[in-house]
Amino acid sequence: MSESNTPAVRTEGIWKVFQQEAEEIQAVRDVSLTVERGEFTAIAGPSGSGKTTLLNLIGGLTRPTRGRVWVAGQEVSEMSNQQLAQLRLDQVGFVFQAFNLLPVLTAMENAEFPMLLQGVAADERAARIDELFKRTGMSGLEDRRPGKLSGGQQQRVAVVRAVASRPALVLADEPTANLDSATSEALLDVMLELNRDLGVTFVFATHDARVMGRSRRLVQMVDGRIDSDETRA
Amino acid sequence: MHARTIVVLAMRNLRRQMRRTMLTAAVMVIGGALLIFAFALSDGTHEQWIDSGIRTSTGHVTIEQPEFRTSRRIENRLATDLRRKTEHALASPEIAGQVVAVSSRLSISALASSAAGARPAQILAVDPVAEARFSTLDDQLVEGRYLEPDDRLAAYIGVGLASSLELRLGSRLVVQAEDTEHEIAAQLLRVVGIFRNGVPEVDQAVVHIPLQTAGEWLGSHHDVTNVGVVLTGSTAVAAVTAHLERALVDPIARGDARVMGWREANPALAAAIAIDSFGNYLMFGILFIIIAFGIVNTILMSVLHRHREFGVLQALGLTPGQTGTIVLVEGLTLTAVSGFIGVSLGLLATWYFFGDGLDMSALMGEDMTFSGVVIDPVMVPQFRLVRIAQILTFILCIGAVASIYPALRAAKIDIAESMKFER
């Protein structure tokens, strides 16, 4: 079922409802969305519109209150915690807004961590890291700890890590929000290039007009619902 | 593969949190050292009590006719051939390394009298050479000398009896007891030495005389009422008892002999040690609950501080179980390493500072005694392999128990929640 002809992700009428004291917060309402492999998709919307929650649902970090989610053809809602962990390991790469990296590991070790868990052989790991570090302009910084890297460099390592394990899609929640505009632009270039050259599927949540402007597909969210979904030629 | 990754992460985390690691380690080191120190001293003290108690009574192990202990009558004695058989078994090379002294003796109740009056006495008829090695009484001489092999009609008495019967060196006394023919027989003795043990009952009543003299006086010849054995330590009791029970299987089956360890022969002493040990265990139980809480606290704090990291790890595909395992490995490594260091330091310090004994005489009055034991004011620590292993295991258990709750917390985090970015 996880062959590459299935969509990277498909949701069918998913809801996420948080219970906060007496209040019921509908963070995601009835979202049906399909992202094909190789797409470069931005999810935009005002603060609190449910972008992060939607990404968490897609990536198997949270379970939907209602509705169903398929990642690489695998239905997520029925999975055990172990199966979910395995799904995240094999099919999903994450890039968060900041503090993505494990502070005790070097850039290289951070980047190869998911591959270690997957059991990828050492020479294969080294080859992938080497290529991706070159592509992202990180060569020579392999042995630095995250504390000794700039914010932009840290995000690049996070992108390398997310891509290196060959997932069906990479989810990035405001990856440029903590970067200045030049650095944001450069990171965006890196991701667009990976998308174009290697066919990596990216789904972003973003406030950043630049990211929206350069995405082929733009999904707008308002109050937990999809308000518009446009794909440019 | 996963295991190695988990261990590497755990080790790096410990190193990164050096200050917290050192703090927890210090607590464990102090705890481990304290445990070793206190147990070495208490084990050493108990061993001294045992040694003191058994040397003035029947030894670490005693072989007796089964009824003698309650009847205290001469008819319940070991016949000469059984005595020889027992002595032979004790000379076996199999246990020779554990046997320090063997003394075959005839113990009888008697009445001792002089011109000044009469007193009940506890006569111990002995082979002077064997008994000198067995007993501490010969060293507690205050006047004269201990019995010698050629002595006949000689008596070695305590200061208490000497003063109540107004006896001095060379004085004569008469002892009377029931002989093997159930007749009252009297024997004249001459005081050759006077001892001072410190236990009033001993100083008042115990009289050592040559076994040969007793054999002629009572018609018991070379028979004895017990064969007492002093061993290298109380830990050797089980092996020696087992060996004797095998060697004497026939007489034991016939009801002619019985092998008893010191606990059975000195129940009051055994009880005193048990009570003292219980107090120690209780104290250390409480001490370690406190230490365990300290460790739970530091490990838990480190988990709470790293909430986001555990979120990242699980987002990357680590299962909750693997995440918890990292915390467990951290906690166990920390306690194992620091526990080991603590125990080593404890051993070293105890051995270096108190190896020759810790003199408590300033805190103790003279002659503190209980149930036939004279408490030595110099506490000499004892190091037992079993005890060290016990303490290390105990420390590891505390580490494991203290890590479980933090590990569960790390395993059960809400990933989405931990990844939230506060702006």
Ligand SMILES: Nc1ncnc2c1ncn2[C@@H]1O[C@H](COP(=O)(O)OP(=O)(O)OP(=O)(O)O)[C@@H](O)[C@H]1O
């Ligand atoms: N764990 C939670 N408990 C209760 N309410 C929550 C929880 N997580 C999110 N919410 C609510 O759900 C709604 C959607 O939140 P979400 O973080 O998905 O929005 P967002 O679009 O990512 O916003 P932002 O642009 O600020 O990151 C908000 O109203 C938020 O307060």
Ligand SMILES: [Mg+2]
């Ligand atoms: Mg968000």
